[in-house]
Amino acid sequence: MEAFATVVDQGGFTDAAKKMGISKSAVSKHVSALEARLGARLLNRTTRRVSPTEIGLAYYDRARRVLNDAGEADALVTSMQSAPSGLLxxxxxxxxxxxxxxxxxxxxxxxxPDITVNMVLNNRYVELISEGFDMAIRVGELEDSSLRARKLTDTTKRMIGSPSYFQKYGRPMKIDDLNDHKLLHYSNQANGNVWKVSAPSGEKRQVRTAGWLTVNDGQSLLNAAISGLGIAYLPSFLYADAMKSGQVEEAIPGLPVETLGIYAVYPPGRFTQPKVRAFIDFLARRYLDKGPDLW
Known part of the structure; x- marks a missing residue:
């Protein structure tokens, strides 16, 4: 098949033999054997030129695709065995x-050392393929099911505030009590300043109330909570150290704790690039003993 396609590409047996690095007679034998197996003449041979027959041209189109796929398969094996490299x-x-x-x-x-990293920090949902990203780290429910994903670990999410805040404003005993408190909000929430909180019954409740601060950065919300400015609703990887040191406490300890998955997501396909695979494996090792509360 390769000999036949090369003859068509090169326009003759002599040039095809040079291209393939074999003798002209060997190319001719390969093409003759292919024609004999198929029971059809694939080439018109004259003393001046060689051209595909109508059947040969149709066969060439399919054969070239097969050969290209075979070449990509070989390259894939080589790539998968090579050291991870390139821009991630x-x-x-x-x-x-x-x-x-x-x-x-x-x-x-x-x-x-052969990998270079371009890490883009933002709080919006990016389209990996159209925006040219190799992968993303996402926390919570995955919206795009077409992406491949590997779970790295879990994080919990709790409402937290400082002891000084609870001393001054009291501690909420139930979800409805939050309406009388100052809540610290993310400004990039799609549904505005609304918290979705699980009640002891398992029911999802929505809480909406104003506070002193709305910001698009979780660390700033944690700092505000530590300073006594209100109650924040944050993942454990942000508040864990502050809670351990007593700077913040859980606002309503009796509520169910929300657990969120942390995932590495990357474009679909049968082949994962070595640089992507290397980074995901690295993260899986580093987060093996982390979460959901221990950070």
């Missing part, structure tokens, strides 16, 4: 990137 573009939410990704990136780059 990552999209990650600001809170997670600053607190949990930035501190360990140096270790990854030292382990894989």
């Amino acid at each position: 573009r990552i999209s990650v939410a600001t809170d997670f990137g600053v607190n949990l990704l930035s501190p360990i990136l140096g270790d990854f780059l030292l382990e894989y």
Whole structure:
């Protein structure tokens, strides 16, 4: 098949033999054997030129696709065995990137010196393929089921406030009590300043009330909660250290704790690029003993 396609590409047996690095007679034998197997003449041969027959032209189109796929398969095996390298573009939410990704990136780059990283921190939902990202780290429910995903770990989400805040304004005993408190909000929430909170019955309740601060950064919300400005609703990877040191406390301990998955997501396909696979494996190792509350 390769000999026949090369004859068509080169316009003759002599040039095809040079291209393939074999003798002209060997090319001729391959093409003759192919024609004999198919029971059809694929080439019109004259003393001046060689051209495909109508059947040969139709066969050539399909054969060339098969040969191209075979070449890509060979290249794939080579690539999968090669050392990870190249530019790795990552999209990650600001809170997670600053607190949990930035501190360990140096270790990854030292382990894989042929990889360079472009990490984009933002709090919007990016389209990986159209925006040119190799992968993203996402927290919570995955919206796009067409992407491939690997779960790295879990995080919990709790309402937290400082002891000084609870001393001054009292502690809410139930969800309805939050209406009388100052809540600290993310400004990038699609549904506005609304919290979706699980009641002890399992029912999802919506809480909407104003506070002193709305900001698009979780660390700023944590700092505000520590300062006594209100109650924040944050993931454990942000508040864990502050809670351990007593700077913040859980606002309503009796409520069910929300658990969110943390995922590495990447475009679909049968082949995962070595640089992407290396980074996801690295993250899985580093987060193996992390979460949902321990950070």
